[in-house]
Amino acid sequence: MAGQSDPNLSIFSAEEVEFMAEDELLEIVPNMRMDKLTLICGDFGPFFPQMPAQVPLWLAIALKKRGKCTIRLPDWMSVENLTQTLEVERDSQESFQVLPFHYVEISRLLFDHARGDIPDVYTVRSLIEDIRDVRFHKVETSLESFEDARSSAVKVKNLSAMEVNLVRPFVGRALQAFYKHGSPELVPNPDRIPPRRPQATDNIQRRPLRKR
Amino acid sequence: MGERDGEGSAEEYETLIQTTDVELLKKAWRQEKAAPEIMKFEADLIARLTGQIELVEENVEQDAQSGIDPLTVSLYQMDLDRTQFLLRSYLRIRLQKIEKYIFHILATAELYNRLSKQEKAFAKTRCLVDLEKHLEESVLSKLPNNYQSIFKQSMISEENDMVAKPQLDTFVVCKTKYYLGHIQLEDNEDGPSDDRVNQRPLEEPFEMEPDVLYFVRYKAIKRFVEEGRIDLF
Numbered sequence: 001m002a003g004q005s006d007p008n009l010s011i012f013s014a015e016e017v018e019f020m021a022e023d024e025l026l027e028i029v030p031n032m033r034m035d036k037l038t039l040i041c042g043d044f045g046p047f048f049p050q051m052p053a054q055v056p057l058w059l060a061i062a063l064k065k066r067g068k069c070t071i072r073l074p075d076w077m078s079v080e081n082l083t084q085t086l087e088v089e090r091d092s093q094e095s096f097q098v099l100p101f102h103y104v105e106i107s108r109l110l111f112d113h114a115r116g117d118i119p120d121v122y123t124v125r126s127l128i129e130d131i132r133d134v135r136f137h138k139v140e141t142s143l144e145s146f147e148d149a150r151s152s153a154v155k156v157k158n159l160s161a162m163e164v165n166l167v168r169p170f171v172g173r174a175l176q177a178f179y180k181h182g183s184p185e186l187v188p189n190p191d192r193i194p195p196r197r198p199q200a201t202d203n204i205q206r207r208p209l210r211k212r
Numbered sequence: 213m214g215e216r217d218g219e220g221s222a223e224e225y226e227t228l229i230q231t232t233d234v235e236l237l238k239k240a241w242r243q244e245k246a247a248p249e250i251m252k253f254e255a256d257l258i259a260r261l262t263g264q265i266e267l268v269e270e271n272v273e274q275d276a277q278s279g280i281d282p283l284t285v286s287l288y289q290m291d292l293d294r295t296q297f298l299l300r301s302y303l304r305i306r307l308q309k310i311e312k313y314i315f316h317i318l319a320t321a322e323l324y325n326r327l328s329k330q331e332k333a334f335a336k337t338r339c340l341v342d343l344e345k346h347l348e349e350s351v352l353s354k355l356p357n358n359y360q361s362i363f364k365q366s367m368i369s370e371e372n373d374m375v376a377k378p379q380l381d382t383f384v385v386c387k388t389k390y391y392l393g394h395i396q397l398e399d400n401e402d403g404p405s406d407d408r409v410n411q412r413p414l415e416e417p418f419e420m421e422p423d424v425l426y427f428v429r430y431k432a433i434k435r436f437v438e439e440g441r442i443d444l445f
Contacts, residue, residue, distance in 0.1 A: 180381070
């Protein structure tokens with residue numbers, strides 16, 4: 001998100017997140033015969049025509065590009081499942097639906113390289129985009145409620161890899177700022193007035209508000 | 213791969229033998245990226261992987277020349293590239309951290325021992341000597357006498373305040389595989405004791421459910437990360 005003053009070592013670029021997603025397994029149906037592949041990252045194959053096999057995503061894409069297989073759409077990406085996920089996602093304000101951790105990257109790669117294997121590709125694509133929007137909007141609104149988080153840990157349930165990566169720098173620094181300036185001052189009074197005054201972040205000693 | 217003493221259940225053992233070296237490297241890479249300080253160097257893992265990579269490199273060359281199906285060759289090459297990327301990125305991040313915190317690492321035995329042999333050599337010779345020389349010549353010699361130290365801002369500083377230290381307070385995203393209870397989130401060592409509202413109230417010990425992501429202060433979970441019970445993302 002916003003630029004940072006020092007080059008932060010701990011930022012994953014989008015490509016790196018995609019790299020990690022490419023190791024996810026999915027099913028392909030090869031149309032040729034190939035011997036077993038003894039790769040550094042594992043053994044795959046041997047491949048027989050029309051016999052489904054499990055391979056990592058990067059391998060599936062590579063074979064698909066050379067016309068050696070078709071990719072079977074993962075179950076969560078079917079139109080019915082996505083429509084249902086979208087419904088539930090829209091209805092619940094607080095929680096996120098369970099989606100594969102790398103759903104954004106997987107769907108993106110499949111759209112780019114395996115269009116032909118996806119029935120109703122445009123529907124699927126627009127469903128996924130809608131899901132992404134709804135989820136991200138939820139993330140944004142929940143960021144506003146961080147002020148109330150007294151503990152120094154925040155739970156993010158069911159967030160996907162790309163979403164975590166996007167909010168990580170901001171949330172990290174926000175939480176750090178909260179922690180640094182001391183939680184006692186930030187504990188909100190239960191009957192405090194809703195309009196948020198920007199918290200002054202200077203370190204002037206303040207008289208503690210009403211002792212609880 | 214079995215460095216554990218036999219405490220694990222059958223399930224853990226299963227997972228252990230199924231985890232490939234590449235996955236271990238990926239995990240080490242993620243940890244190194246996410247952690248503010250340098251982690252322990254995975255000497256065994258890197259040695260094994262380097263060996264495997266060299267072997268595959270030779271094979272690929274031979275195969276490419278002996279006319280084996282180019283598809284197969286290119287797949288092996290892709291896998292090789294991926295592994296090499298992980299390895300290089302892992303080493304590079306560590307080097308970046310060493311360069312950034314060079315004085316601190318050399319001064320702290322615990323951190324210094326986390327470096328590999330080559331990294332130690334790198335730190336001592338290239339980093340330290342070159343950096344010192346550069347700072348001396350370009351800046352320090354031109355400052356007034358009392359301000360010429362690399363480590364201290366001025367002669368009257370009590371500690372080495374010019375030394376860059378990693379920020380252990382950063383928040384990191386992490387996950388545990390098995391349930392972890394009783395993590396103490398707040399510590400009382402930092403923060404002066406003033407009469408204000410008694411520092412931070414010590415909260416109930418924090419628990420972590422398995423397989424859920426949390427944003428936590430690195431300092432609080434440092435111990436667990438070193439023991440390998442929490443993964444950083």
